[in-house]
Amino acid sequence: MPETTVILNEASIQRAVVRIAHEIAERNEVSQEVVLVGIQRGGVPLAERLGRILAGIWGHSLPTGKLDVSMHRDDLDQRLAPDVQPTVIPFDITGKTVVLVDDVLFNGRTARAAMDALNDFGRPKRIQLAVLVDRGHRELPIKADFVGKNVPTSPGESVRVVLDESGHADEVVLEKP
Amino acid sequence: MTWNRKHLLDIESLSPEEIMTVLDTARAFKAVGERAIKKVPALRGKTVVNLFVEPSTRTRISFELAEQRLSADIINFTAEASSLKKGETLRDTARNLEALNTDFIVIRHSASGAPHFLAREINSSVINAGDGAHEHPTQALLDMFTIRERKGQISGLNVTILGDILYSRVARSDIWALTKLGANVTLCGPSTLVPKEFERMGCRVTYDVEEAIRDADIINLLRIQHERQRKTMFPSLGEYSKLFGLSKARLARTKPEVLIMHPGPINRGVEIDSQIADCARSVILEQVTNGLAVRMAVLFLVNGGKGPQGVAG
Numbered sequence: 001m002p003e004t005t006v007i008l009n010e011a012s013i014q015r016a017v018v019r020i021a022h023e024i025a026e027r028n029e030v031s032q033e034v035v036l037v038g039i040q041r042g043g044v045p046l047a048e049r050l051g052r053i054l055a056g057i058w059g060h061s062l063p064t065g066k067l068d069v070s071m072h073r074d075d076l077d078q079r080l081a082p083d084v085q086p087t088v089i090p091f092d093i094t095g096k097t098v099v100l101v102d103d104v105l106f107n108g109r110t111a112r113a114a115m116d117a118l119n120d121f122g123r124p125k126r127i128q129l130a131v132l133v134d135r136g137h138r139e140l141p142i143k144a145d146f147v148g149k150n151v152p153t154s155p156g157e158s159v160r161v162v163l164d165e166s167g168h169a170d171e172v173v174l175e176k177p
Numbered sequence: 178m179t180w181n182r183k184h185l186l187d188i189e190s191l192s193p194e195e196i197m198t199v200l201d202t203a204r205a206f207k208a209v210g211e212r213a214i215k216k217v218p219a220l221r222g223k224t225v226v227n228l229f230v231e232p233s234t235r236t237r238i239s240f241e242l243a244e245q246r247l248s249a250d251i252i253n254f255t256a257e258a259s260s261l262k263k264g265e266t267l268r269d270t271a272r273n274l275e276a277l278n279t280d281f282i283v284i285r286h287s288a289s290g291a292p293h294f295l296a297r298e299i300n301s302s303v304i305n306a307g308d309g310a311h312e313h314p315t316q317a318l319l320d321m322f323t324i325r326e327r328k329g330q331i332s333g334l335n336v337t338i339l340g341d342i343l344y345s346r347v348a349r350s351d352i353w354a355l356t357k358l359g360a361n362v363t364l365c366g367p368s369t370l371v372p373k374e375f376e377r378m379g380c381r382v383t384y385d386v387e388e389a390i391r392d393a394d395i396i397n398l399l400r401i402q403h404e405r406q407r408k409t410m411f412p413s414l415g416e417y418s419k420l421f422g423l424s425k426a427r428l429a430r431t432k433p434e435v436l437i438m439h440p441g442p443i444n445r446g447v448e449i450d451s452q453i454a455d456c457a458r459s460v461i462l463e464q465v466t467n468g469l470a471v472r473m474a475v476l477f478l479v480n481g482g483k484g485p486q487g488v489a490g
Contacts, residue, residue, distance in 0.1 A: 070219075071209070071217035071477070077480075079481060080181055081180055081480065081482070084205040084477075086204070086205060087208060116218070120216075120217070121213075121214075
């Protein structure tokens with residue numbers, strides 16, 4: 001059995017998400033320009049949660065989409081074909097501030113693929129990145145704009161995020177092999 | 178998700194889970210085709226050879242567009258304008274193509290088993306685009322995709338395949354896929370073209386067309402393949418149309434929600450009444466749209482596949 005440590009529990013996740021939402025609201029004065037796009041799969045429930053909090057802050061709902069980056073990955077040769085999830089962006093992103101949302105930021109390759117994939121949908125005015133956990137070990141010059149928690153890890157460890165899964169309490173767990 | 182195959186050679190050797198993986202993946206690729214920018218970089222830098230030793234228009238165009246939308250480089254190779262006409266063997270042709278560092282070979286051949294032979298001989302991924310009267314796996318996959326999209330599921334549906342079964346690779350691949358996914362398959366047509374032996378594949382054979390279509394949820398019509406018949410298997414096309422063609426009178430005696438499918442090219446007035454081909458219950462053109470998505474999914478999946486092949490037969 002792998003050794004596991006709880007990094008964030010349900011209450012601390014909620015505090016982190018609320019703080020990220022306020023930081024997004026503070027950074028983006030024109031709320032009508034902001035759209036949220038969750039990266040499949042872990043970023044999708046997080047984006048929905050951020051959307052609900054931001055709607056309360058701004059007093060209007062904001063467009064929220066989901067993006068699968070499998071077809072834009074740079075490691076398709078080195079792995080089995082990934083499980084492709086639906087991409088649903090039912091609004092125009094051109095001229096908007098797109099906040100990409102993911103659960104864990106690791107080597108940065110998913111974020112790069114996500115920015116590539118977004119280009120197929122339009123030309124955003126700017127792209128910002130929000131993550132619940134930044135675990136380090138970047139392989140690309142990518143940095144998150146909004147971070148729930150920085151977690152020092154070693155490359156062999158894994159970070160597991162449980163969010164909005166029925167029958168499970170929300171938590172972020174660090175697993176040592 | 179379960180896909181670790183380097184080739185797509187037939188439906189017979191696939192598991193139900195593998196078939197569903199293709200259908201799920203194809204759904205994402207269908208969405209790509211509905212965007213303003215219909216191209217993704219998944220196969221950038223890869224080279225695909227479309228080796229069509231037997232003539233084909235729609236399957237070749239569908240594969241070619243699928244490859245382009247995945248950003249692959251493409252070589253089109255047809256029998257009429259090739260060294261095969263000069264006596265080169267299939268193996269030598271393929272090895273020459275592979276010497277150009279190709280990654281995929283999509284093959285259409287009049288000989289059953291040609292794709293399996295190639296898969297043993299060369300290092301590229303091989304995709305069967307139709308081999309003789311054996312199989313046409315991507316057609317079956319697009320048929321399953323279309324049925325699932327329209328009906329929500331495949332298990333438990335009554336599917337009737339009507340027409341030339343004997344010479345049809347589409348029928349064989351469809352029968353494998355439908356029975357694996359739990360549909361009830363009925364075959365119907367002239368007895369010369371629908372031998373009872375097909376019941377060993379797990380389906381039912383009947384020569385009573387009214388009974389075959391009465392309870393069907395899906396009617397899949399197959400074209401009479403004049404070009405494959407060595408001798409005439411029935412008196413005339415007019416008689417075939419009268420006895421087995423889907424007329425308006427026959428359609429009126431089917432379930433109101435029945436779907437009419439056809440792999441194309443259709444022969445209006447022979448196996449299908451011209452107006453039925455264009456009616457709301459006909460999904461013939463949806464099959465074409467879905468074929469593109471399914472072929473993109475297959476190329477995407479075999480690109481990642483490294484595992485053992487388990488070639489059937």
